[in-house]
Amino acid sequence: MELSDYLPILIYFAGGLAVAGAIFSLSKLVKSKPNPSKILPYESGILPSTPVRQRFSIDFYLTAMLFIVFDIELAFLYPIAVTLRDDGLVGLVVLLVFVFTLIEALAYIWKKGALEWR
Amino acid sequence: MSSLNVVASTPLLITAGAATAAFTAGLLPGRTVRRHGPALVGIAGIVAAMVMSVVLWDDRLEAFGGGLRADRFSALMNLIFLSAALLTILLAWREPAAVDRRGEYVGLILVSATGMMLVAGAGDLITIFLGIEVLSVSLYVLCALEVWREKSLEGGLKYLITGAVGAAVLLYGLTLLFGATGSTQLSEIGAQLRGTSFTDEPLVIAAMVLIAAGLAFKASAAPFHMWTPDVYEGAPTTVTAFMATATKAAAFAAFLRIFSGVMPDLQADWSIAIGALAVASIAVGNIAALVQTNMKRMLAYSSVAQAGYLLIGVAVGSIQGAEATLYYLLAYGAMTMAAFAIVIIREREVEDGDMLGALEGYGRARPVLGAVMTVAMLSLAGFPPLSGFIGKFLLFGSALEADMAWLAVAGAVGSMISLGYYLRVVTVMWAPGPEGGPRKVLAVPGPVGLATVGAGLGVIVISLMASPLLDACRGAAQSLLAP
Numbered sequence: 001m002e003l004s005d006y007l008p009i010l011i012y013f014a015g016g017l018a019v020a021g022a023i024f025s026l027s028k029l030v031k032s033k034p035n036p037s038k039i040l041p042y043e044s045g046i047l048p049s050t051p052v053r054q055r056f057s058i059d060f061y062l063t064a065m066l067f068i069v070f071d072i073e074l075a076f077l078y079p080i081a082v083t084l085r086d087d088g089l090v091g092l093v094v095l096l097v098f099v100f101t102l103i104e105a106l107a108y109i110w111k112k113g114a115l116e117w118r
Numbered sequence: 119m120s121s122l123n124v125v126a127s128t129p130l131l132i133t134a135g136a137a138t139a140a141f142t143a144g145l146l147p148g149r150t151v152r153r154h155g156p157a158l159v160g161i162a163g164i165v166a167a168m169v170m171s172v173v174l175w176d177d178r179l180e181a182f183g184g185g186l187r188a189d190r191f192s193a194l195m196n197l198i199f200l201s202a203a204l205l206t207i208l209l210a211w212r213e214p215a216a217v218d219r220r221g222e223y224v225g226l227i228l229v230s231a232t233g234m235m236l237v238a239g240a241g242d243l244i245t246i247f248l249g250i251e252v253l254s255v256s257l258y259v260l261c262a263l264e265v266w267r268e269k270s271l272e273g274g275l276k277y278l279i280t281g282a283v284g285a286a287v288l289l290y291g292l293t294l295l296f297g298a299t300g301s302t303q304l305s306e307i308g309a310q311l312r313g314t315s316f317t318d319e320p321l322v323i324a325a326m327v328l329i330a331a332g333l334a335f336k337a338s339a340a341p342f343h344m345w346t347p348d349v350y351e352g353a354p355t356t357v358t359a360f361m362a363t364a365t366k367a368a369a370f371a372a373f374l375r376i377f378s379g380v381m382p383d384l385q386a387d388w389s390i391a392i393g394a395l396a397v398a399s400i401a402v403g404n405i406a407a408l409v410q411t412n413m414k415r416m417l418a419y420s421s422v423a424q425a426g427y428l429l430i431g432v433a434v435g436s437i438q439g440a441e442a443t444l445y446y447l448l449a450y451g452a453m454t455m456a457a458f459a460i461v462i463i464r465e466r467e468v469e470d471g472d473m474l475g476a477l478e479g480y481g482r483a484r485p486v487l488g489a490v491m492t493v494a495m496l497s498l499a500g501f502p503p504l505s506g507f508i509g510k511f512l513l514f515g516s517a518l519e520a521d522m523a524w525l526a527v528a529g530a531v532g533s534m535i536s537l538g539y540y541l542r543v544v545t546v547m548w549a550p551g552p553e554g555g556p557r558k559v560l561a562v563p564g565p566v567g568l569a570t571v572g573a574g575l576g577v578i579v580i581s582l583m584a585s586p587l588l589d590a591c592r593g594a595a596q597s598l599l600a601p
């Protein structure tokens with residue numbers, strides 16, 4: 001591979017920098033003058049009564065992470081499904097090993113109580 | 119699918135399977151199964167994987183389309199990782215970090231060992247990165263396993279952040295190497311780089327620097343060692359022992375695979391960079407260790423210095439250098455494990471068991487443990503005829519042979535400085551000690567005692583059996599450098 005093969009990436013990089021730079025400099029140039037009322041969060045004209053940043057229960061993160069694990073499982077299963085006929089028995093066994101590992105993980109988190117909503 | 123060679127990957131499959139079984143065994147009903155199941159499953163898996171590694175010794179196999187290799191190098195490294203994992207599981211018997219999370223403890227140690235074996239057998243840049251991540255992610259969790267101790271959490275978080283930076287730098291380097299050669303296969307990259315020099319390939323210089331920095335994070339070589347003392351002090355001591363021996367060995371496996379195995383023709387250029395890392399590590403590690411009063415911090419700085427000695431063998435780039443590095447990794451593993459074993463035992467007895475002062479007079483009350491610690495310290499300091507001396511002798515000799523005498527001089531000066539802190543431990547251990555003997559002494563559980571004495575004997579056996587072991591190391595080095 002020659003270095004010149006990567007010229008498109010360099011152009012793309014320069015383009016990205018140019019767009020980002022343009023957005024930032026334009027907003028500096030033509031920005032409106034803020035005052036305390038303007039920078040308040042907009043709540044249909046009513047004064048905000050509670051802090052805007054709310055804390056979430058850690059359970060949401062756990063659920064989201066478990067979702068990602070099984071989401072990725074599906075992302076792997078689709079390509080295997082397409083080629084399974086060609087892969088034959090070996091492919092099926094490999095697939096089953098992968099799925100079994102994730103089932104075992106599901107059993108583990110279930111037993112650990114990660115699926116209970118506290 | 120035709121190149122899916124299961125035989126070559128059996129050691130990995132066994133440890134991965136044993137890890138899954140250990141996680142499950144920790145959840146089964148029945149107190150006895152829950153308490154002893156994971157450790158027994160783990161030990162059985164480790165022994166089986168060791169047997170398979172020995173069986174594969176004479177073969178040169180490739181699996182997963184060249185992504186994984188089974189040769190003498192990977193077999194020897196597998197034995198180092200698996201022995202470290204075995205000793206760690208034995209040492210963690212009734213350890214507070216491991217008692218109520220037995221399944222997790224054993225399972226994560228095994229997953230980490232699987233990642234290390236993936237690094238040692240890597241035939242592809244992707245495999246190297248995958249292995250490094252698998253071993254690191256399980257160690258992040260293991261470091262923070264004593265959740266009730268603030269320092270353990272702090273250590274885990276620090277390791278996570280620095281480890282992530284190291285992995286990012288390493289990945290950047292691997293990407294540039296792929297960009298310069300157009301392949302992720304190590305054999306293909308090696309063929310592309312044959313007969314070239316850095317002046318032809320500016321991208322490879324950047325790749326080399328970034329890969330060296332990323333791996334130096336994992337090997338805790340100066341100036342990328344900043345996390346080491348805090349993490350080693352904070353993590354549960356059994357985990358520290360595993361990190362200091364096996365993780366370091368995995369980082370060196372990656373160093374040897376990438377630098378000596380793939381870029382031998384560029385050796386004249388990268389050996390200076392690696393040599394500079396070596397000298398910096400020897401200087402920083404040895405000088406900082408002199409002023410430590412905490413045993414875990416002292417051993418952390420000592421491991422930085424030892425990483426420096428090991429890097430000498432990598433920098434040399436020859437078969438002798440790789441052979442010396444492999445032999446020293448064996449010796450280093452045994453002596454570091456033995457030293458940490460004593461700290462683990464003492465930590466259970468008294469509150470401040472990881473301080474040097476807690477060992478005062480301990481050798482007189484516990485002659486066997488005192489002898490193990492003495493052997494470990496003398497070997498780390500490089501006293502003949504112990505294995506640490508043989509390893510250093512070979513490392514410095516390989517540097518002299520390659521006309522890099524400055525590395526040998528740095529190593530010899532560093533070893534002299536290191537006497538200051540290694541011998542202090544020995545003196546403290548055999549000193550008369552406080553009135554009425556060392557404060558509190560508990561019975562050592564059988565497996566812990568076995569592992570401690572085993573590691574101590576290992577140091578002596580590795581020096582007694584130096585010639586067959588060196589033949590094995592030479593075979594491993596040859597399979598790495600002459601594919």
